[in-house]
Amino acid sequence: MNEKNQVMISLKNVVKTFDGRLITDDISLDIYRGEIFVVMGCSGSGKSTLLRLMNGSIQPDSGDIYIKGKNIIGMSQNELDELRKSFGMCFQYSALLDSLTVEENILLPLKEHTNMSQDIMNIIARMKLSLVGMGGFENYFPAELSGGMRKRVALARAIALDPEIIFYDEPTSGLDPVVGAATDALIKDLSDKLKITSIVITHNMQSVFKIADRVAMLYDGKLIEVGTPEEIRNSSNEYVRQFISGDSQGPINTASPGTQMDFFKKVF
Ligand SMILES: Nc1ncnc2c1ncn2[C@@H]1O[C@H](COP(=O)(O)OP(=O)(O)OP(=O)(O)O)[C@@H](O)[C@H]1O
Numbered sequence: 001m002n003e004k005n006q007v008m009i010s011l012k013n014v015v016k017t018f019d020g021r022l023i024t025d026d027i028s029l030d031i032y033r034g035e036i037f038v039v040m041g042c043s044g045s046g047k048s049t050l051l052r053l054m055n056g057s058i059q060p061d062s063g064d065i066y067i068k069g070k071n072i073i074g075m076s077q078n079e080l081d082e083l084r085k086s087f088g089m090c091f092q093y094s095a096l097l098d099s100l101t102v103e104e105n106i107l108l109p110l111k112e113h114t115n116m117s118q119d120i121m122n123i124i125a126r127m128k129l130s131l132v133g134m135g136g137f138e139n140y141f142p143a144e145l146s147g148g149m150r151k152r153v154a155l156a157r158a159i160a161l162d163p164e165i166i167f168y169d170e171p172t173s174g175l176d177p178v179v180g181a182a183t184d185a186l187i188k189d190l191s192d193k194l195k196i197t198s199i200v201i202t203h204n205m206q207s208v209f210k211i212a213d214r215v216a217m218l219y220d221g222k223l224i225e226v227g228t229p230e231e232i233r234n235s236s237n238e239y240v241r242q243f244i245s246g247d248s249q250g251p252i253n254t255a256s257p258g259t260q261m262d263f264f265k266k267v268f
C-alpha cells in the first residue's frame with residue numbers, strides 16, 4: 001500500500017458540546033500518513049477544539065477517534081500519554097517558558113520523556129534548532145526574540161521527540177508575510193524530510209494554497225468541504241467561496257452562531 005494511503009487519524013461521528021452549545025457536529029474524517037491537512041474556518045468555528053480532540057487533550061461527548069488504528073476514547077491515561085509522545089504540538093501562542101533559555105525550552109520534552117544523557121540531549125536540541133534556522137540562539141530568552149523566531153523555537157520543541165504527527169494551531173498568525181511564508185516553507189520542509197503527518201489550522205489563505213495536500217473548511221460545527229487545494233479553489237460552496245475570497249458580503253455574515261460575526265452584530 002502507498003504510504004500516503006495509510007490512515008493516521010480517523011474521526012467517526014465526533015460530537016463535542018461546551019455548555020450545551022454544539023461545537024463539533026458529527027464530524028467524520030480520515031487523515032493520511034505524511035499528508036499536510038489544513039483546517040480553515042472563521043474565528044470561533046471550532047478549529048482549535050477539533051485539534052484538541054484529535055490530540056487527546058479533550059474528550060468528545062460521543063464518537064470515536066482513532067490514531068494509527070487505536071481508539072483513543074476510553075484509553076487509559078498511561079496509554080494516552082504514551083501515544084502523545086509521538087505528537088508534536090505547536091500552539092496558537094508559542095507557549096515557550098519565558099524563564100528558560102531557548103535551548104532549555106527544547107530540552108524540556110527530552111528530559112520529561114527520555115532517559116538520554118545530558119550531552120546527547122544538548123546535541124539533539126542544537127540539531128533541532130539548526131533544522132528550523134535558529135542555530136546560534138541557544139542561550140537567548142524567548143523575550144529577546146521576535147514573534148517569528150519564537151514560533152521557530154516552538155517548532156524545534158515540537159520536533160524534539162521526532163514526532164509522527166504535528167498539530168499546528170495558527171503557526172503563521174501575527175507574522176509578517178515574508179516570515180509567514182518562511183514558516184510555511186519550514187512546515188513543508190519538515191513534512192517532506194521527516195515524513196511527518198501535519199495538521200495545520202490557519203486563516204491564512206496563502207498558507208492554505210502553498211502547503212496543503214488537502215484542506216477542510218469548518219463551519220457551524222460541520223466540515224462543509226474537504227478537498228485538494230485545487231478543489232477548494234474551485235468550490236461551488238458559497239461559504240467556502242466567501243471565505244477564500246475574504247469578502248465581507250455573503251452567507252457567512254448572517255448564518256453562523258459560532259463565528260465572531262455574531263458577536264459583532266450583537267455589539268454594533
Ligand atoms: N474549554 C472551553 N469551554 C467552553 N467553551 C469553549 C472551550 N473551548 C472552546 N470553547 C468555545 O468553542 C467555540 C470554538 O472555539 P475554538 O477555540 O475551537 O474556535 P477557533 O475556530 O479555534 O477560533 P479562533 O480562530 O478564534 O482561534 C467558541 O465558541 C469557544 O467559546
Ligand SMILES: [Mg+2]
Nearest residue numbers: 047048092169
Ligand atoms: Mg483557535
